[in-house]
Amino acid sequence: GENVEQHPSTLSVQEGDSAVIKCTYSDSASNYFPWYKQELGKRPQLIIDIRSNVGEKKDQRIAVTLNKTAKHFSLHITETQPEDSAVYFCAASIKSTLTFGKGTMLLVSP
Amino acid sequence: KAGVTQTPRYLIKTRGQQVTLSCSPISGHRSVSWYQQTPGQGLQFLFEYFSETQRNKGNFPGRFSGRQFSNSRSEMNVSTLELGDSALYLCASKSDNEQFFGPGTRLTVL
Numbered sequence: 001g002e003n004v005e006q007h008p009s010t011l012s013v014q015e016g017d018s019a020v021i022k023c024t025y026s027d028s029a030s031n032y033f034p035w036y037k038q039e040l041g042k043r044p045q046l047i048i049d050i051r052s053n054v055g056e057k058k059d060q061r062i063a064v065t066l067n068k069t070a071k072h073f074s075l076h077i078t079e080t081q082p083e084d085s086a087v088y089f090c091a092a093s094i095k096s097t098l099t100f101g102k103g104t105m106l107l108v109s110p
Numbered sequence: 111k112a113g114v115t116q117t118p119r120y121l122i123k124t125r126g127q128q129v130t131l132s133c134s135p136i137s138g139h140r141s142v143s144w145y146q147q148t149p150g151q152g153l154q155f156l157f158e159y160f161s162e163t164q165r166n167k168g169n170f171p172g173r174f175s176g177r178q179f180s181n182s183r184s185e186m187n188v189s190t191l192e193l194g195d196s197a198l199y200l201c202a203s204k205s206d207n208e209q210f211f212g213p214g215t216r217l218t219v220l
Contacts, residue, residue, distance in 0.1 A: 001169075032207040043200065043211040044153070051207070089153060093207060096141065097166045100153040 002027040004092050006101025013080050014109055021075045021104045023090035032093035033066060033073045038103075039086045047088075048075070080108045112137065114203045114212035122218045128189040131215045135182050135203030141165075142184040143209060144176060147198040158204075159184050191219045 003026040013019050025033075031052040036044035050057045050064045050073065057064050063076040077084055085108045091098040115134045123129050135142050143166075144156040155168040159178035176186040188195055196219045202209040 034208070036211075043213050046208060046210065049208065091153075095166065096143075096158060096204065096207070097155050097168075098143070098145075098153075098202075098209060099155065102152045 002030060002092055002094055002097075002099040004090060004099050004101045006090050006104060008104060009102065010105045010107070012107045012109065015080060015082060017080055019075075019077045019080050019084070019106055019108075021088055021090065021106070023073050023075075023092075023101050025071050025073070025092040025099075027092070027094060028068075028071065030092040030094050030099075033064070034091050034093070034098070035064060035075050036089045036091065036100075037086045038089065044089060077106075080106075082108050082110050084108050114201060114210055116199075116201055116212040116215050118215060119213065120216045120218075122220065123191050124220050125191055125193060127191050128187065129191060129217060130185055130187045131199055131201075131217075133184045133186075133201035133203075133212055135184070135201075136205070136210060139203040139205050140182050141204035142178060142182065143202045143204060144184070144186050145200045145202065145211075146170075147200055147214070148196075153200070156186065156199075188217075193219050195219050 006023045034049035037047045038044040066073040087103045090101045117132045141160045143158040158166040162178045173189045178184045198214045200214045
């Protein structure tokens, strides 16, 4: 089955810095790659996604890139703010089943 | 539109008992997926239902089962509870590829 690796497991940045979280997947049949943000005690929330026919997608301070050849995809957050602090999960989807990475705890210090 | 709802939000059971969790998807969504979230294993796919049929199943023992009703509401059942079943159980309502999570049911097995 699909396997998703996510790095780093924790990431500490200063407010205003950029943050990058990277994921790799194993199954070339995966065709949809969402990113979720989960704040403590809350549900995962979809923040951005990308389909396999697109290389990059941006939404304000958040961007995702996909390299299908290398089976890598990354989340980029610019101008980080304390409210960006949360656990971020990447996922890869085959036939509507999501396989998640283990998560990255992002801490943004004021 | 109302979001995904799950009941109950919290549940305490003892080993050997069984439990039933409920999920109501976003109106108009016909697909419901269930996930188990634990600190050690992260988010793991349990199963997906679409139009009352199980469409995909994860790698969980047969003690975990589910069903979906004609109004798209879904239930999952865990029989013969074990301590390791303590987790946050999340359901997700799907439209196209996008999955939207409910608040989860926190199950504690004593």
